Amino acid sequence: MSNSKHTFLEYSAQAAVVGAVHAGCEAALALARTGIDTVLLTLNLDSIAFLPCNPSIGGTAKGHLVREIDALGGEMGIVADDTALQIRMLNVGKGAAVQSLRAQSDKNAYHREMKRVLENTPNLRIIQAEVSEILVENHQCVGIKTTYGGVISCQAVILCTGVYLNGETITGQVVQKSGPNGFAPANYLTQSLIDIGFKVRRFKTGTPARVDSRTVDYSKCEIQNGDEDIYPFSFMHDKAPENKMPCYLTYTNLQTHGIIMDNLDRSPLYDGTILSTGPRYCPSIETKVVRFKDKERHQIFLEPEGADTLEVYVQGMSTSMPHDVQKLMYKSVAGLENADIMRYGYAIEYDCIDTLDVLPTLEFKKVSGVYTAGQINGTSGYEEAAAQGLMAGLNASLKLRGLPPFVLRRDEAYIGVLIDDLVTKGTDEPYRMMTSRAEHRICLRQDNADFRLTEKGKEVGLVREDRYQRYLLRKEKYEELLRSLQTRVPQKEATAFLAGYGYGEPSGGVSYADMLKRSIPLKDIMAHFNVFSEYPKNVLETAEITVKYEGYLKQGWELIEKAKRLEEKVLPEDINYHEIHGLRLEAREKLDRVRPFNLGQAGRISGVNPADVSVLMVWLATRT
Numbered sequence: 001m002s003n004s005k006h007t008f009l010e011y012s013a014q015a016a017v018v019g020a021v022h023a024g025c026e027a028a029l030a031l032a033r034t035g036i037d038t039v040l041l042t043l044n045l046d047s048i049a050f051l052p053c054n055p056s057i058g059g060t061a062k063g064h065l066v067r068e069i070d071a072l073g074g075e076m077g078i079v080a081d082d083t084a085l086q087i088r089m090l091n092v093g094k095g096a097a098v099q100s101l102r103a104q105s106d107k108n109a110y111h112r113e114m115k116r117v118l119e120n121t122p123n124l125r126i127i128q129a130e131v132s133e134i135l136v137e138n139h140q141c142v143g144i145k146t147t148y149g150g151v152i153s154c155q156a157v158i159l160c161t162g163v164y165l166n167g168e169t170i171t172g173q174v175v176q177k178s179g180p181n182g183f184a185p186a187n188y189l190t191q192s193l194i195d196i197g198f199k200v201r202r203f204k205t206g207t208p209a210r211v212d213s214r215t216v217d218y219s220k221c222e223i224q225n226g227d228e229d230i231y232p233f234s235f236m237h238d239k240a241p242e243n244k245m246p247c248y249l250t251y252t253n254l255q256t257h258g259i260i261m262d263n264l265d266r267s268p269l270y271d272g273t274i275l276s277t278g279p280r281y282c283p284s285i286e287t288k289v290v291r292f293k294d295k296e297r298h299q300i301f302l303e304p305e306g307a308d309t310l311e312v313y314v315q316g317m318s319t320s321m322p323h324d325v326q327k328l329m330y331k332s333v334a335g336l337e338n339a340d341i342m343r344y345g346y347a348i349e350y351d352c353i354d355t356l357d358v359l360p361t362l363e364f365k366k367v368s369g370v371y372t373a374g375q376i377n378g379t380s381g382y383e384e385a386a387a388q389g390l391m392a393g394l395n396a397s398l399k400l401r402g403l404p405p406f407v408l409r410r411d412e413a414y415i416g417v418l419i420d421d422l423v424t425k426g427t428d429e430p431y432r433m434m435t436s437r438a439e440h441r442i443c444l445r446q447d448n449a450d451f452r453l454t455e456k457g458k459e460v461g462l463v464r465e466d467r468y469q470r471y472l473l474r475k476e477k478y479e480e481l482l483r484s485l486q487t488r489v490p491q492k493e494a495t496a497f498l499a500g501y502g503y504g505e506p507s508g509g510v511s512y513a514d515m516l517k518r519s520i521p522l523k524d525i526m527a528h529f530n531v532f533s534e535y536p537k538n539v540l541e542t543a544e545i546t547v548k549y550e551g552y553l554k555q556g557w558e559l560i561e562k563a564k565r566l567e568e569k570v571l572p573e574d575i576n577y578h579e580i581h582g583l584r585l586e587a588r589e590k591l592d593r594v595r596p597f598n599l600g601q602a603g604r605i606s607g608v609n610p611a612d613v614s615v616l617m618v619w620l621a622t623r624t
């Protein structure tokens, strides 16, 4: 395919978004919903909001991102609820900070619903075309050009190109220029990114086979149903989605592992065909068998891809082995002995940029008006992509409206942790969000995402009135309940109730809150004293956590206040680190590369140690 020499003005708009999957959809909606005339481009309209890998939204820490996107006025949570096949709360055996929602999504329905939302959004035009060039004048974006010669003049472009830039799929020794699932790759834009100053590197990810559900023997697997009585992704919904379809659990075995080890020399991961870096936390089955030799079996989840298809996603068995080896591998798994493979697993390599070149607003440091979001930033995952898309779209909109940037701190949101990690530390492998990355996770729970973010979403113009009123009502009810929980229970009744939990006679009055602090479940208190049943589940949940974890939360807020003091020590934009006496050479180079905004960010740069931060602190103090 060639790149047309003839050009014509396709559209003049304020902003363009290149890519219409998780990052692109949120970016385009954030721009258009805040009044920006936006054009959304994709290589194929049928790939809008496509789930190329696991048919699910959410998971550990990813559920937090979805709730935060929703609280800020984004779309992923709403569509995930509306197209869920089942929904579960993960890590219920652990603390509230790490409990995460995960929905099995109907892939085709997710695509259709998000496409419908985009097509019905004012200020938004959608076009199927490959973007081949970013047009720049005096370090300012002035438009984009397609391979067909169409020019879209605009002041901002959000690049959400995912796994398509010079995309190559690899299965065995077969390497093809391709996007996921046979969609066309993007063959021209990478050169334009390099021409305007981006550093480009190559990452890789992989996906498992899809098998025909009619050929799976589910009697050899453990059924896994969704959870009842949990809350939904979106704060705009009162009830969690209905559980329509189960998943199934099975395992690999020593025979599976043997087949892999016997054919490792034919794996493109081990014969040098694939040289790029893959996701550490979503490894292929080959890598798992090699890395964990002592493990006799690995969990495999059989996940339905949709209500209108027989395709089943074999989660946990991502592979790029040759087809004949894949056939043997899958058939060795209990329940898959007679499985027909409808789509074989494969790996995909693609170009992505170095995020040390972008600002916390996700704007490129070298060219104003160029933003990057999603997999192009070296992350892996639908939720990580959507969060970046929303923030890049919002910041482009704010800049076009002449308003100050919107950057979330690490103590405000997982989105803040995600973007700060990318622009301060960078990443040398596909970055996946995890709760362990968030030092303030006790305060950044799923259940309180709206209390942390909806006001901010309102201030930047993305949260609509109906969402804002729901938030105000929930907040009002929550504060009312917190007050009511302080109500003292008559001594005699309290003593009798507490005895049931092995507590002796309490000295002095006892409130419901005191009982919660004794880890007595709120639902037991409600049932016994017949109180608080008028409050909705999501209000009860947040109030119970706030009271029960009061001590930890207090410590958490104190840590946040301490961290904030360093965040508030702003570093001048024109600072010359090479002139500051006492800074180590490595620190000077790293500080000059990242150009941190404040002392807090400076301290998080790898290679900048606490002694360097003290030198900067003294330097700052002597300037004022």
Ligand SMILES: Cc1cc2nc3c(=O)[nH]c(=O)nc-3n(C[C@H](O)[C@H](O)[C@H](O)COP(=O)(O)OP(=O)(O)OC[C@H]3O[C@@H](n4cnc5c(N)ncnc54)[C@H](O)[C@@H]3O)c2cc1C
Residues within 6 Å of the ligand: 018, 019, 020, 021, 022, 023, 024, 041, 042, 043, 044, 047, 048, 050, 051, 052, 053, 054, 129, 130, 131, 132, 160, 161, 162, 163, 164, 165, 180, 186, 187, 189, 205, 206, 207, 279, 282, 346, 347, 348, 373, 374, 375, 376, 379, 380, 381, 382, 385, 432
């Ligand atoms: C095979 C495979 C396996 C994966 N495995 C995992 C996994 O195990 N775990 C995980 O967390 N994530 C995985 N992912 C990643 C996950 O799919 C992505 O993180 C997510 O889809 C990224 O979303 P995105 O919006 O950044 O980009 P993508 O979903 O890649 O979408 C990019 C969009 O950009 C468009 N586009 C690209 N270039 C151009 C251009 N020049 N002009 C016009 N349009 C363009 C495309 O048409 C598409 O609409 C996998 C992805 C693939 C493909």
